[in-house]
Amino acid sequence: MDTGTHIVMGLALAGIATLDPVVAENSATTTSVMIGAIVGSQIPDIDTVLKLKNNAVYIRNHRGITHSIPAVLLWPMLLTAVIYLFFPGANILHLWLWTFIAVFLHVFVDIFNAYGTQALRPFSAKWVALGVINTFDPYIFGIHIVGLVIWALGAHPGYTFIPIYILLIFYYLLRFKAQKKVLTEVNRMIPNATEIIIAPTMKYNKWRIAAMNKHQFFVGRAENNNVNIIDHFNRVPVPKTPVLEAAKKDKNLSAFLSFSPVYRWEIDEYDDYYEVRFIDLRYRSNDYYPFVAVVHLNMDLEIITSYTGWIFSEEKLRKKLDIIPG
Template sequence: MDTASHLLLGVTLGGLAMALSDPAIGNHSPIVYGLFAATIVGSNAPDFDSVIRIRGYESYLLHHRGFSHSLPMLVGWPVLLTPLLSYLFHAWDYMLLLFLWTLAGVMLHVFLDFFNAYGVQCFRPLSRKWCHGDTLPIFDPVIFGLHLVALLLWLFGVMTAQVVFPLLFVLTFLFIGYRIVIHRLMLHVVQRRYGVEGYSFLVPQWLPHKWGYVHETDQTYIAGSIRGTLLVEETIFQKGEQNDAVQAVMGSDGVRSFLAFAHRVHISCQKIQNGYKVEMRDVRFRHGEKLPFGIDITLDDHLQVTGNSLGWKKKLWEPPFS
């Protein structure tokens, strides 16, 4: 999910930690602050790998949501962070409690990222496969709104922490379960339309009754949208050319990084002055007939790679917001 959502859910998870802990802890404000720090930092720790962006977008794409979100780091982050939190909040006697709630924050982060279309390498080192549940958008307004309202109800004294935060997380997981059910129903709609031949997947939108879809055939990607049970086919992308220029770029570092991340790719190639230009686009991230996420590679007339541009080909405020 996006950073703002991870931050907000870290705060509300801190409220849950306070609500479920020994009431005597409420009389020790440093411990309460420590619990909130544990859940907030834990809920954002896996994204500390974003610092690798200083090495370029290629490294960021290759490593973000990788080892930092892996099985070892589910425990690794709490092991690293708990002594620091215990020191800062003078909470050595509560190290186990801080460890458990830091662990809860990390697990919640990876759990939510798993359900995005972007995906996560959460089973490393057992597998380097990108896993994605295709159920939640990067920013889910329903989840964000629920947690914001619950936090405000607590801050303004309308509801106690012991009531509002357990109820909030029950509603959150029920909503995620609801989206999982809707995802399966909508996927059946697509599969009924196109049959069992080929591969279909959904791209979640902000509201649970609206989805994008892609159906892959041998030569094409058929893309469209679903609202309720109404399926609308919107555009078709050819999988793309396989020529000498395309083959020549396959071994370049930027392309390897992109293909390690992208699951379904549209490829085009054109002759330009003094060479060729190969464009590869990830069909998951579509806006209308445009595929704004991918890599452009230029080659000279001898099919030697002369440069590449990897990332989003859109303005920051333009969709898709992934």
């Protein structure tokens, strides 16, 4: 989920924690648990700082080790130890318990996004991505804001957020049901599909679709269970040519390939360089595929420049590759 949703979830959890008698009866425990719930709901995303280094490192590592099983166990212990230094009168067991729930909830809700997490590490490096909830879901965020307003008006936070979270359970079940309907329709339209990725959008009844069979890629949209295939491409295996093998050594392309399961590729030869481009087919927006990896190599197959990330125009891509000054 996005940062804002994780924050309101942390506040909601702090409110629910007031139903714990041990938390409610001790002001030091109440305050420390609130801090633990809010910080614990954010701490797995500390790897966002990797974006300051470069996109390749961020793409390869975001929601990786910081969302793993060891991290879910270690973050609460670390936060509890730090918070307890400032609130020695707090109940350390309950401080750890609610901080653990906050960290676990963060990782748990992230697996419902299309991006997913490596939540099963170290047992598996597979990305767990159920693809039923958008990274920012206005309904989930909105109902938390409503709960926080009710709390601010004087209602008991625990009794406010318990029914809200029961409603959210039903909401998640409805999202799974809606996704299954789209999947059934895609299977009907592409009966020989070998892989189908259905990703949510911010709009409840709209989904992105990327699918493939042995010979083609398909890109589509679904709205109100009506599936429309917008693009299709011949599925051409990536050959082992000198240009492509040299391009694969680039850190940006390597990071892209570690993340993107459905993509097509292009090679263009210019007067004094080659351009290798890999295009993720999952994120079509306004007739454009914005998530790419591009590598430029000179005629001796030495990497000149490269980029991976989100680009919504060719001009901006050229600037990222320093083709256009400024």
